[in-house]
Amino acid sequence: DIVLTQSPVLAVSLGQRATISCRASQSVSISSINLMHWYQQKPGQQPKLLIYRASNLASGIPARFSGSGSGTDFTLTIDPVQADDIAAYYCQQSRESPDTFGAGTKLELK
Amino acid sequence: QVQLQQSGAELAKPGSSVKISCKASGYTFTSYYISWIKQTTGQGLEYIGYINTGSGGTNYNEKFKGKATLTVDKSSSTAFMQLSSLTPDDSAVYYCARGPLDYFDYWGQGVMVTVSS
Numbered sequence: 001d002i003v004l005t006q007s008p009v010l011a012v013s014l015g016q017r018a019t020i021s022c023r024a025s026q027s028v029s030i031s032s033i034n035l036m037h038w039y040q041q042k043p044g045q046q047p048k049l050l051i052y053r054a055s056n057l058a059s060g061i062p063a064r065f066s067g068s069g070s071g072t073d074f075t076l077t078i079d080p081v082q083a084d085d086i087a088a089y090y091c092q093q094s095r096e097s098p099d100t101f102g103a104g105t106k107l108e109l110k
Numbered sequence: 111q112v113q114l115q116q117s118g119a120e121l122a123k124p125g126s127s128v129k130i131s132c133k134a135s136g137y138t139f140t141s142y143y144i145s146w147i148k149q150t151t152g153q154g155l156e157y158i159g160y161i162n163t164g165s166g167g168t169n170y171n172e173k174f175k176g177k178a179t180l181t182v183d184k185s186s187s188t189a190f191m192q193l194s195s196l197t198p199d200d201s202a203v204y205y206c207a208r209g210p211l212d213y214f215d216y217w218g219q220g221v222m223v224t225v226s227s
Binding site for chain 2: 053
């Protein structure tokens with residue numbers, strides 16, 4: 001299975017930029033299609049899709065969220081961070097079955 | 111609006127089975143697969159598998175073959191997952207999600223399954 005590695009915690013100040021990374025154990029890209037997706041999960045809630053195929057903003061998601069990357073290295077950026085963004089963030093790959101998720105990055109306030 | 115409404119929390123004894131449901135609304139049920147995902151504190155999010163809601167065809171993560179059985183009732187736009195031969199390791203929150211379309215665009219609220227004697 002493809003292993004996705006995320007840093008467990010990221011501390012950020014409100015109004016600043018947060019950069020959350022996800023590294024895959026092998027490429028999750030096919031030609032120009034990057035099969036990496038990002039979710040936000042708040043305590044007691046289900047995950048919510050933020051970014052699909054590395055850089056596409058899901059419906060209803062604010063433009064302060066953006067995604068980038070290809071191959072094995074991907075980034076979710078939140079700029080500027082707002083109080084409502086304090087949550088856990090997960091990456092997911094669909095390049096190879098079974099789909100796998102990263103262990104998540106908890107975004108905390110400094 | 112798209113909604114996936116899951117059944118309530120389950121408390122089950124080791125060795126027993128549970129069947130949880132996921133009722134879809136707000137879209138054409140048979141136009142999208144339904145997937146199931148397990149979440150625990152220790153193992154994080156794990157993909158169980160999906161069901162083709164039109165044909166009933168299934169695809170399972172090898173890890174969950176023999177543990178999970180996915181079915182669907184098109185007449186009620188409801189997907190089901192049965193978990194059998196339960197052990198404490200099956201205690202988790204289980205989500206249904208629409209997809210994969212590579213990704214999962216809508217998720218149910220989750221069902222907590224607790225396995226305890």
